[in-house]
Amino acid sequence: MKNPFTLGLASDEKFCNRKKEIKELKTFIKNSQNVVIYSPRRYGKTSLIKKILKDINKENKNFITIYADLFPISSYQDLVEILSKAVIEGIGREINKSFIKKIQNLFKSIVPSFTIKPDGSFSISFSYNPNIPIETLLSDIFEGLNNYITSKKLEVVVVLDEFQEITTLPEAHKIEGIIRSYIQNHQNISYFFVGSRRRLLLDMFTDKNKPFYKSSFLYELKKIPENEFVRCIIKNFEKTGKICAEAIARKIYNLVEGYPYYVQKFSSISWDLTNKKVTEKTVLQALEILINIEKADFENVWINLNYSEKALLKAIVKFGGSQIFSKDFIQKSGLSIGGIQKAVKSLLEKDIIEQTQNKTYRLTDPVMKLWLLREI
Ligand SMILES: Nc1ncnc2c1ncn2[C@@H]1O[C@H](COP(=O)(O)OP(=O)(O)OP(=O)(O)O)[C@@H](O)[C@H]1O
Ligand SMILES: [Mg+2]
Structure with missing residues (x-):
């Protein structure tokens, strides 16, 4: 049997609870509202958002979902590339020949090109005249998207994950100003600004002198409640032929204070150490292993x-x-x-x-x- 716990994104049967959050966030989307979603690192923001986007894609044909991870950006050119790609992928869902025709006039100055790979799938790259200013490029993306959905009577949710990374670009203030001006005019688009560097992200939206001031709802993602997570832990053991008593599952949850990433990792190590039934001794042993695995990261933080x-x-x-x-x-x-x-x-x-x-x-x-x- 494979270990049922995940250290990556929690999806499908690995995704636990969050019913309340799913409902609340879907309401924002239906109302085309803009939301900042924040929490400490590894609380489950990306897992939650991806689950919601997947649901929406299934439930509603008139909705387009766009997801861009801005974590890797180190220049405005990266930003343009990642956003253009996300928009095209969102509109396309599946990239095929009829789709390529459909998006031919989406952008005015950014030219996407598609390469067919040997396995039949497509990869996208972009080109544009390097003298074109950032305003025009961003207008291409945001207005291009808005015009597209307006003409087709569609609605959209755009998720910008790790949005605070924009602030690291030299052109940050200008870019923030441009994006702000678009989001407030887009009636049928809900923008989600997601991030784990809470101070940076919240500063962007609560500082009077910053372009995004008061532009969005602030939504704090909390931990997964104990009862829910405990049930998921027990179930995961059960379905892989092992037993975890409720008291032990509670212990796992509480020793790491319900921190989603650690609850998964701790459970995962406990599962590996268990033959049939998790014992208290196994849990303590697993905790030692967990601390030792994480140690290098903490030492790195400490020396700085x-x-x-x-x-x-x-x-x-x-x-x-x-x-x-x-x-x-x-x-x-x-x-x-x-x-x-x-x-x-x-x-x-x-x-x-x-x-x-x-x-x-x-x-x-x-x-x-x-x-x-x-x-x-
Ligand atoms: N709903 C959930 N059910 C079970 N496990 C979850 C859930 N949400 C998150 N986790 C666990 O927490 C970890 C972090 O999840 P995720 O990457 O979605 O968080 P994040 O807040 O986006 O993190 P980061 O701040 O690093 O971007 C994952 O390893 C996953 O195992
Ligand atoms: Mg994330």
């Missing part, structure tokens, strides 16, 4: 922190983060108030810590916390 950041993290892990400006905490951490303030700001920016509803600070990554506890 300054003295105050390290001291603050250690103190939060040791003494809890509910009273970090109290006399007691200041004394125990060995930092000054100013030192703590500065460290809090930079650790929040790097998403290494987060603030909970009751104003407590904690490490964003629960396994990093376990690692740090072990180290100090």
Whole structure:
């Protein structure tokens, strides 16, 4: 039997719950509203979005779904290429000869060309005059798409995953301004801006001086609730001929604080170590393995922190983060108030810590916390 847990995207039978989120996000799409979806890394944003897009493609023939991952962009040319490709793939669903005819006049200055591969599939590349300004290229993509769907009476959802990466381009402000001007005029397009660098992304949408200010709903993706995830864990063991008692599944969930990526990875390691029935001992062994696997990543983060950041993290892990400006905490951490303030700001920016509803600070990554506890 194959391990039923996934470290990649959760899709099909590996996708667990999120019923409420699916319903809410589909409503935004139906109303052509724009939404920012944010969460820490590896909470399941991309899995959720891809599941929704797949559903919509199945359920509604008048809907086009467009998905672009902006993570790899390092120039505006990359952006143009990725967006053009995503639009064409979204419109095409399947790329074939009749489709190529259909999209011939989609763009004015960007020229797509298709190559037929030996297996019959197509690959797309793009060319355009390098003197054409970025405004014209983006207009080609956004207005091209809008004109296409207007003429065909279609609706669209456009997902821009890792959208905050736009801010790394030298032309960021200009590009943001251009995109903003289009999204507010597109009546039948719902734009989803997705990202895990929360500070950067939220700054783009909540800073009065930035083009996207107040342009979209803010939607925080939370963890998958315990009962739901526990049920999925038990089921995954069951269908592969193994047994995981409810109490053990809860233990797995809670030891990594319900963090979706770690719940999967932890379950996966536990499954590998189990012959028939998961025991408490197996789970603890699996946790050790998990921490050891992740260690290299945490060490990498750690060596890039300054003295105050390290001291603050250690103190939060040791003494809890509910009273970090109290006399007691200041004394125990060995930092000054100013030192703590500065460290809090930079650790929040790097998403290494987060603030909970009751104003407590904690490490964003629960396994990093376990690692740090072990180290100090
Ligand atoms: N609905 C789900 N059911 C089961 N597992 C899930 C679900 N959503 C996410 N996961 C697990 O969490 C991990 C991260 O998922 P995903 O890549 O979708 O998250 P993300 O928020 O897009 O991450 P990143 O910030 O790195 O882009 C996956 O390995 C997957 O196993
Ligand atoms: Mg993602």
